[in-house]
Amino acid sequence: MNTYSAIAQIIVAISISVVWIFRFDNIVKEFKQYELRDLTRTMVGAAKISLATLLLAGIWYPPLVLVPALLMAFLMLSAQYFHFKVKNPLEKRVPSFLLLLLCLFIAAVSAQIIN
16 A cells, blocks of 8 residues: 555645746636635645645655655645635536545555554
8 A cells, every 4th residue: 555655645746846946827826716815825835835845755755655655735725715615616626626526545555544
């Protein structure tokens, strides 16, 4: 199961990096739609990129994984809340929902709930 968790960690880290680095213009539009301040966007972005980095480092040092996975899951749950709040269509909700599931899977493997 650790192999699947490592693959999930890579998927989450790459997904976060692509969205928050290479598609940042979409993030700016979304945070305006959610009526959130630029400071909030900056803090969320820094947190997500930091957590993604820790998830990658956790492949080689597993004790790092549990807390970043749970924090990332919380951020994805928050994303779901804002998608519902502004009534975004399903296709905008799916990516953060899938990342939420992956983060919960990573956390479960890290906590040895799933062997």
